[in-house]
Amino acid sequence: MKVLLTVLDGISDRPIKKFDEKTPLKKSDTPNLDHLARSGVNGILDPISPGIRAGSDTAHLSLLGYEPRDIYTGRGPLEASGAGIKVKKGDLGLRCNFATKENNEVVDRRAGRISNTSELVKSINEEISEIEGVKVFFKESTGHRAGLVLRGKNLSNKITDSDPKKPHKEPKKIKPLEKEAKKTATILNQFISETEKILKDHPLNEKREKRGDLPANTVLLRGAGKVPEIDNIKTKYGIKGGLITATGLIKGIGKICGLDIIEVPDASGSVDSDIVAKAEKTLEVIDDYDFILLHIKGGDEASHDGDPEKKVKFLEEKIDPAMKKIVNNLDNENVVKAVTADHTTSSELKDHTGDPVPLTINSSNVRKDEVTKFSEETYKGGINRIKGRNLMPILLDLANRTEKYGA
Amino acid sequence: MKVLLTVLDGISDRPIKKFDEKTPLKKSDTPNLDHLARSGVNGILDPISPGIRAGSDTAHLSLLGYEPRDIYTGRGPLEASGAGIKVKKGDLGLRCNFATKENNEVVDRRAGRISNTSELVKSINEEISEIEGVKVFFKESTGHRAGLVLRGKNLSNKITDSDPKKPHKEPKKIKPLEKEAKKTATILNQFISETEKILKDHPLNEKREKRGDLPANTVLLRGAGKVPEIDNIKTKYGIKGGLITATGLIKGIGKICGLDIIEVPDASGSVDSDIVAKAEKTLEVIDDYDFILLHIKGGDEASHDGDPEKKVKFLEEKIDPAMKKIVNNLDNENVVKAVTADHTTSSELKDHTGDPVPLTINSSNVRKDEVTKFSEETYKGGINRIKGRNLMPILLDLANRTEKYGA
Numbered sequence: 001m002k003v004l005l006t007v008l009d010g011i012s013d014r015p016i017k018k019f020d021e022k023t024p025l026k027k028s029d030t031p032n033l034d035h036l037a038r039s040g041v042n043g044i045l046d047p048i049s050p051g052i053r054a055g056s057d058t059a060h061l062s063l064l065g066y067e068p069r070d071i072y073t074g075r076g077p078l079e080a081s082g083a084g085i086k087v088k089k090g091d092l093g094l095r096c097n098f099a100t101k102e103n104n105e106v107v108d109r110r111a112g113r114i115s116n117t118s119e120l121v122k123s124i125n126e127e128i129s130e131i132e133g134v135k136v137f138f139k140e141s142t143g144h145r146a147g148l149v150l151r152g153k154n155l156s157n158k159i160t161d162s163d164p165k166k167p168h169k170e171p172k173k174i175k176p177l178e179k180e181a182k183k184t185a186t187i188l189n190q191f192i193s194e195t196e197k198i199l200k201d202h203p204l205n206e207k208r209e210k211r212g213d214l215p216a217n218t219v220l221l222r223g224a225g226k227v228p229e230i231d232n233i234k235t236k237y238g239i240k241g242g243l244i245t246a247t248g249l250i251k252g253i254g255k256i257c258g259l260d261i262i263e264v265p266d267a268s269g270s271v272d273s274d275i276v277a278k279a280e281k282t283l284e285v286i287d288d289y290d291f292i293l294l295h296i297k298g299g300d301e302a303s304h305d306g307d308p309e310k311k312v313k314f315l316e317e318k319i320d321p322a323m324k325k326i327v328n329n330l331d332n333e334n335v336v337k338a339v340t341a342d343h344t345t346s347s348e349l350k351d352h353t354g355d356p357v358p359l360t361i362n363s364s365n366v367r368k369d370e371v372t373k374f375s376e377e378t379y380k381g382g383i384n385r386i387k388g389r390n391l392m393p394i395l396l397d398l399a400n401r402t403e404k405y406g407a
Numbered sequence: 408m409k410v411l412l413t414v415l416d417g418i419s420d421r422p423i424k425k426f427d428e429k430t431p432l433k434k435s436d437t438p439n440l441d442h443l444a445r446s447g448v449n450g451i452l453d454p455i456s457p458g459i460r461a462g463s464d465t466a467h468l469s470l471l472g473y474e475p476r477d478i479y480t481g482r483g484p485l486e487a488s489g490a491g492i493k494v495k496k497g498d499l500g501l502r503c504n505f506a507t508k509e510n511n512e513v514v515d516r517r518a519g520r521i522s523n524t525s526e527l528v529k530s531i532n533e534e535i536s537e538i539e540g541v542k543v544f545f546k547e548s549t550g551h552r553a554g555l556v557l558r559g560k561n562l563s564n565k566i567t568d569s570d571p572k573k574p575h576k577e578p579k580k581i582k583p584l585e586k587e588a589k590k591t592a593t594i595l596n597q598f599i600s601e602t603e604k605i606l607k608d609h610p611l612n613e614k615r616e617k618r619g620d621l622p623a624n625t626v627l628l629r630g631a632g633k634v635p636e637i638d639n640i641k642t643k644y645g646i647k648g649g650l651i652t653a654t655g656l657i658k659g660i661g662k663i664c665g666l667d668i669i670e671v672p673d674a675s676g677s678v679d680s681d682i683v684a685k686a687e688k689t690l691e692v693i694d695d696y697d698f699i700l701l702h703i704k705g706g707d708e709a710s711h712d713g714d715p716e717k718k719v720k721f722l723e724e725k726i727d728p729a730m731k732k733i734v735n736n737l738d739n740e741n742v743v744k745a746v747t748a749d750h751t752t753s754s755e756l757k758d759h760t761g762d763p764v765p766l767t768i769n770s771s772n773v774r775k776d777e778v779t780k781f782s783e784e785t786y787k788g789g790i791n792r793i794k795g796r797n798l799m800p801i802l803l804d805l806a807n808r809t810e811k812y813g814a
Binding site: 365367368369382383384385386390391392393394395397400402403404406407 | 458460482755759786
């Protein structure tokens with residue numbers, strides 16, 4: 001049997017006052033998600049462990065069966081990998097923003113929401129390929145984002161960010177947090193100053209300024225982390241896995257874990273994304289894989305915007321029609337279908353919280369329970385409460401793809 | 408208070424299509440098991456951890472509170488101990504089959520299901536007691552089975568099996584999987600060739616061939632493992648424990664953990680076993696012990712045979728009458744009675760699966776819940792979901808036999 005794991009990013013929530021204490025999941029009319037719950041086995045899942053506020057990165061690592069405490073040092077290498085840099089074990093990765101600086105003050109952390117930085121990146125790469133004997137890889141990602149990777153000896157992720165996080169602040173000098181990180185900090189500060197020289201009179205910035213747009217005249221760095229050494233999915237579980245996502249960070253995790261990235265042109269990672277197209281792509285490729293991770297982002301965005309109505313709308317008008325495709329086309333004799341979230345995102349707090357998330361597993365061989373709706377009330381089901389890293393062993397066992405431990 | 412832990416080997420199952428999606432436990436009429444659940448506290452238990460397909464050996468170690476990942480290297484030493492070899496820490500143990508070889512091909516892995524090999528074992532022991540300075544211990548077990556132990560320096564369990572597993576294959580040469588295992592592989596290959604010389608013209612084999620039975624003219628080795636260093640039950644928990652089982656492997660685990668093996672002549676480890684005799688033996692000896700592990704095997708056998716009806720029959724006609732003895736004779740003021748399984752065995756897959764198993768704990772001091780039947784639906788009970796290694800601390804706490812941790 002194959003496994004399809006659908007992760008509804010941040011779909012879980014806390015009770016919403018104006019929804020009469022219902023969560024968006026509980027308020028939504030989602031007959032297809034509910035069908036999966038009603039004919040499946042249900043429970044709740046702590047992405048990391050109870051009460052821990054997971055990021056999407058640490059949660060996805062955990063859902064894939066890795067122990068983030070052993071391998072996660074920062075978001076940088078995952079973003080850099082997602083941007084398309086072929087990272088290697090031991091590389092130092094960072095997240096970058098193109099930004100606008102005036103009088104040594106960051107006036108816009110996103111450089112007027114610049115949408116295409118490839119010309120800038122090209123110029124930077126022409127000038128900078130090595131600093132102090134350390135190789136430098138730089139690549140644009142979506143919008144104002146980019147990834148930076150350093151490859152060489154004695155690099156450390158124990159450094160501060162240059163990103164001041166808020167506008168109208170000076171960009172910070174990157175500082176070492178341990179003696180061994182001095183060299184890394186020096187290289188990165190040099191990267192920033194050399195980049196600023198390249199960007200200062202760049203033709204693209206001149207064009208932007210002429211038409212009244214903010215110039216992308218600096219880069220802000222944050223999220224330094226080392227690329228971990230991990231067994232990929234193939235080695236770990238003996239399966240061929242694919243990933244469908246529009247989110248760079250999740251792509252980066254997929255690449256590091258050895259999942260094939262399956263592109264869907266009309267998927268955007270926002271509430272306007274074509275989720276049915278993602279479901280259709282899943283149906284198209286599932287025969288080529290043992291395992292597909294289908295990641296759907298919009299619900300998280302709605303919560304970060306503090307808009308639970310948008311979350312309900314996204315659930316009813318985007319997610320559930322996509323689930324209908326899956327329910328109608330993947331039979332439960334051949335595919336173990338699981339639906340969960342990577343973390344709770346509170347629409348009132350506009351941020352992730354440490355609450356558990358719902359989990360439904362649907363296949364012909366599960367012990368069905370009495371849960372009838374996919375919501376935070378799946379706690380009443382037969383799975384009770386598990387941790388993120390327990391999920392893959394359960395799904396692969398149901399798919400009859402595991403080795404016996406002992407005799 | 409005393410503790411009686413009844414382990415119904417492989418009794419848990421997945422939904423059975425021809426049972427209208429009921430499991431054998433759910434389908435069975437077992438008033439006495441159900442009485443224990445109805446007046447007890449219930450939950451589900453992951454023998455190792457969620458989704459992990461446990462063997463009976465790793466599961467029993469876990470149920471006794473040991474961490475198999477720290478101590479388990481293979482089934483061999485447990486089988487050898489179960490056969491009666493007094494194993495010591497560091498010994499290398501292997502499982503053996505007497506088999507029939509013709510033209511260098513294994514024609515029967517069980518030597519015509521030979522029932523008594525003690526004469527063969529005696530001859531082998533007369534000839535072989537040491538190879539290359541390493542002591543050799545060999546002992547017959549039930550039927551065609553035997554245990555082999557090597558005692559000496561620099562032995563390794565990182566070797567391949569000689570058993571080809573399927574008939575009409577050549578027996579394999581034992582090969583080292585690491586450099587340090589070369590000596591062990593050499594000794595074992597020499598043991599096999601010397602044994603074959605002894606068996607070739609053995610009077611018992613001549614007799615067998617005369618009456619048309621297959622000769623036991625070779626031994627097949629597998630399941631190499633080192634005898635672990637573990638605290639026995641007495642040291643670990645301060646209790647005197649006894650074990651009632653008809654299964655060699657479980658006896659071996661009991662011996663290694665310091666449980667007294669209590670024999671019941673009419674117990675066979677099969678569906679035809681006299682389980683009531685085991686319950687009666689339990690009543691007879693419980694005054695001499697703080698803890699009894701009562702192991703009942705037949706349900707697992709029925710599942711491995713793909714026969715859920717046989718499992719139901721065994722539950723109704725063998726297990727439940729034995730439980731009646733226990734319910735009627737061990738009052739819940741004096742004995743904490745727990746019933747669980749070591750793993751799920753799917754009657755449709757005919758093999759172990761990673762699903763959780765039911766758990767009932769019955770004593771006067773438990774917080775009773777609303778569960779009314781001993782089945783996989785014990786997930787609704789007050790224990791929720793625990794791991795195998797959590798069970799002993801819970802049972803010993805209810806028996807008021809534990810030390811406070813802290814003040």
